Structure formats: C-alpha cells, structure tokens
Amino acid sequence: MKLLPHSLSNHNCGCKIIILVYLINYDLNFLHMTLIDTVLQFQKLSPDSLSRLEAIIFKQDLPKGSSLLRIGEIDRYFHFIVKGSGRVYYLKDDLDVTDYIALDGQFLGGVESLFTQQPSHKGIELTENSILESFLFHDFEKLCGEIHEVESVGRKLSTFAFLEAQRRIESIHFLSAAERYEELCLKYPGIANRIPLKHLASYLGTTPVSLSRIRGGNQ
Amino acid sequence: MKLLPHSLSNHNCGCKIIILVYLINYDLNFLHMTLIDTVLQFQKLSPDSLSRLEAIIFKQDLPKGSSLLRIGEIDRYFHFIVKGSGRVYYLKDDLDVTDYIALDGQFLGGVESLFTQQPSHKGIELTENSILESFLFHDFEKLCGEIHEVESVGRKLSTFAFLEAQRRIESIHFLSAAERYEELCLKYPGIANRIPLKHLASYLGTTPVSLSRIRGGNQ
DNA sequence: TTCAAAAATTTACATATGTTAAGAAATGAA
DNA sequence: TTCATTTCTTAACATATGTAAATTTTTGAA
Numbered sequence: 001m002k003l004l005p006h007s008l009s010n011h012n013c014g015c016k017i018i019i020l021v022y023l024i025n026y027d028l029n030f031l032h033m034t035l036i037d038t039v040l041q042f043q044k045l046s047p048d049s050l051s052r053l054e055a056i057i058f059k060q061d062l063p064k065g066s067s068l069l070r071i072g073e074i075d076r077y078f079h080f081i082v083k084g085s086g087r088v089y090y091l092k093d094d095l096d097v098t099d100y101i102a103l104d105g106q107f108l109g110g111v112e113s114l115f116t117q118q119p120s121h122k123g124i125e126l127t128e129n130s131i132l133e134s135f136l137f138h139d140f141e142k143l144c145g146e147i148h149e150v151e152s153v154g155r156k157l158s159t160f161a162f163l164e165a166q167r168r169i170e171s172i173h174f175l176s177a178a179e180r181y182e183e184l185c186l187k188y189p190g191i192a193n194r195i196p197l198k199h200l201a202s203y204l205g206t207t208p209v210s211l212s213r214i215r216g217g218n219q
Numbered sequence: 220m221k222l223l224p225h226s227l228s229n230h231n232c233g234c235k236i237i238i239l240v241y242l243i244n245y246d247l248n249f250l251h252m253t254l255i256d257t258v259l260q261f262q263k264l265s266p267d268s269l270s271r272l273e274a275i276i277f278k279q280d281l282p283k284g285s286s287l288l289r290i291g292e293i294d295r296y297f298h299f300i301v302k303g304s305g306r307v308y309y310l311k312d313d314l315d316v317t318d319y320i321a322l323d324g325q326f327l328g329g330v331e332s333l334f335t336q337q338p339s340h341k342g343i344e345l346t347e348n349s350i351l352e353s354f355l356f357h358d359f360e361k362l363c364g365e366i367h368e369v370e371s372v373g374r375k376l377s378t379f380a381f382l383e384a385q386r387r388i389e390s391i392h393f394l395s396a397a398e399r400y401e402e403l404c405l406k407y408p409g410i411a412n413r414i415p416l417k418h419l420a421s422y423l424g425t426t427p428v429s430l431s432r433i434r435g436g437n438q
Numbered sequence: 439t440t441c442a443a444a445a446a447t448t449t450a451c452a453t454a455t456g457t458t459a460a461g462a463a464a465t466g467a468a
Numbered sequence: 469t470t471c472a473t474t475t476c477t478t479a480a481c482a483t484a485t486g487t488a489a490a491t492t493t494t495t496g497a498a
Binding site (some may be wrong): 019092097099111112115116135145150151152154155158161162163165166168169170171173174205 | 245271311316318330331334335364367370371373374377378380381382384387389391392393408424
C-alpha cells in the first residue's frame, strides 16, 4: 500500500525547504475562505441578509491550545476556522478521545450541546494558532426566525453536515484503519504534519501504535 | 455480560403466546406515530401549513421485500415508516452491506441521492410488510421555499438527523460490537426478532458469526 | 405437513489490532 | 544550546474478530 509522506524530517537541504514553506503559507493567507464565502456556496443571499449575518460574526485570533468549550459547560458559540485547526474531544475512562477534527474552512462546535443546550460531555481546543469567525448560536437562530433565506441556508448547512456524518459512518464502518488514514490524507493534504498522530489515531478509531505501524508501511 | 432475549423459539405453550402477540399488535395499530405527529414534536405549525404538508403526503401499504430505491436510480421520494421496517444497503465487493435500518416512527430515504440528486449507490428495501407515508422530496423543498415555518421544521429535522448520525459515529467508534448490539436492543426493543441477524451484524459493523457469538454469551 | 432453501450457529483456524513496555525522536522552555 | 517532557516508533505478546466449512435451525412454498 502506498501512503502519502507525513514528515519532512528526512530532508538534508533544510534552508531552501523552509523558505519554500514560508512562501506557501504567505500566499494561503489570501486564499483562505471566510464563513460568508462558505455560506454563499450554498445559497445566494440578499445584501440585507448578508449584512445582518455579518453583524453577528466576530473574528478571533487565538493561540494553539486555547479552549473553546470545557467539558460540563453549555456551548453557546459556533466557530468557523478561517485558518488553523481544532478538535472536539472527550474522556472515556480517563482517556482523551478525539471525536472530531476541523481544519481551515470548516465549522467547529460542540454540536450536541449547542443544539440541545445541555451541558457538554465534550471539550473543544485549538490544535494550532488559529483565526476564527465565531457567532452566538442563539443570534443565528434568531436570524433564522426573522429571515427566511437565512433559515434556508441553515437547513442546507445542517443537511450538508448530516451527509458528511453519513460519509464518516461509512468510512469508519467499512474501511480498514489503513484505508481510513489514506482517505484522510487525500481529503486533507498536510493534515499528518499538522495534527499529532495520537489525535489522528483516536479520530480514526485506532491506536497510536497501530497508526504508527500503518505509517511505517508494515501490515 | 447480560443480553436481551432475541427469540421466542424456546416457548412450549405456543398457542397462548401467539394470541398475546396478536393483541399487542392490534393495540399498536392505534398507537403508531404518523409523519405529521413526528413533525409536530419539533415545531407547532399553522393549520394552513399543516394542510399544505398533508397534501403532499400519500400513504402506501407495501409487502415485505418491496424495493423503494434501486441501486443506480436517483431517489425522489422520502418515506416515513408508520408501521414496519426497511433497510438501506449497498454492495461492497458483491457483498450485501446494511448501511441503515429504520423501524416504525422513523424516516427512510436514500439521503445522499435524495439531497444531491445523483444516482444512488445504495438501495432501499422493506424488511417487513409496512405502512408508509411518502412524499416527493421536491414537493417538500418547494413547500420549504414557500412557507417559512416549514423550512424551519426542515432545518430542525436535518439538525436532528445530524445529531443522530453523530451519536452513531460515537457508537461505532468507541463501543465494542457486543456493546453496540446491547445498545441497539435497548433502543429498539424487539428489533432482534424483526430484522435478520445478518442485516443487524452488517449494520453494527460486524459479521453474522461474531454477532452469533455475542448473542450466545460467549466472549 | 413436507421438504428444499435460507439463515443461524458452532468449530477451528488465521490475522489484524490492541496492550504493554522500552527506546528513539521531536518539541518547547529555560 | 541544553535538557526535561512529550510524542512517536518498534517489538513482543495477548486477544478480539474475521474466514471457511460443517451442522443445526428456521422459513416459506408446494
């Protein structure tokens, strides 16, 4: 089985490579999607709806390790990652389990808690320094009630999220850990260099030891 | 590990038991939820919205084994099971894999195909004689566009479906096959007597042999 | 009721994945 | 840079689950 490279560690011309990576990052700063960009991919919105939506969004620039939600709290904010990454985790028998990983261009929230307004048994933390666009979910729901086309976008986003969850069920269900890792690397190029292996392993439903074996090409 | 009974096969007073089961079924005919009942649990609707919604729903009484969607077709109908059961399946290396099982009171549809209007790589069949309430998804989307509170119900249903999918991910992800079987039996009492083991096994992400071991209490 | 076909169970065996532990590599703070 | 801490890898071993095949049970049509 052929797997994608997951490390730049075996370079022997470090200087050139570092410069190259810097230039790539620099360009990407201007290519990043915003929350509004993403919403507009689902549906066109009137200028009024757009400005009402923009009014509830605020930008955050937070360092790696920041907590967006602590276990036991009720989640009130929904986040969009403009740049960076985060993960949803919980404790199973005192073991840190990664439930979800979100990268640039994806939404991040404690959806069970957010939608039900019950205390969350999950926590959220940033896994890189990140730029977020966040909003109070309550503000969004209020807008949904006031503006039909916002409600419509909301329905489409929920439907899309549901389909994504369905695909993940299929993936967990019927692919081997190795195939899931390969799929993940294809879907999110570079993820293996950004998210610690232990979190990836947990997300993929396997152990660090197994994922390390998979990376090594054994098996 | 204690598991729920899954068979009435070891009775030795068949006649009385058969009569009892008959009476239970008789009563349940009046207790079954309808699609409208279910929708109203999510949100109150005006009489006008209700009648517009009722107008697109039609009832079907179909025998076990009926196909609701064939692999390769584009799904156009969404179904609600008033009484009975069905499953979504697909072929992986010529092997029949059960992707989803729906019982009384649940929705059933080829959601990927329905939402994207692409040919379905999954099929749907009834696993029992069933009473369905069905509608053209296009009719529902049209109503969503015309009536804000229907769109609102649509968003809530999608959100609920997403949360259910999330829960299933957790279940597949972090429970053993035995724990998943126990959970399934608790959530849907009687399911083990209604759906063939091979479909349950596939749904739970395991094999008939393993599930049989689990039922037997070995392991 | 009878009987053939399908489904479920059991057994034996193979294998992937988990567990534990030790060592190597990478990371981040001083 | 140095050094302690964390993370990753590797190895040895245990175990759950899959595969294949034979047997029993159930199902459903005649």
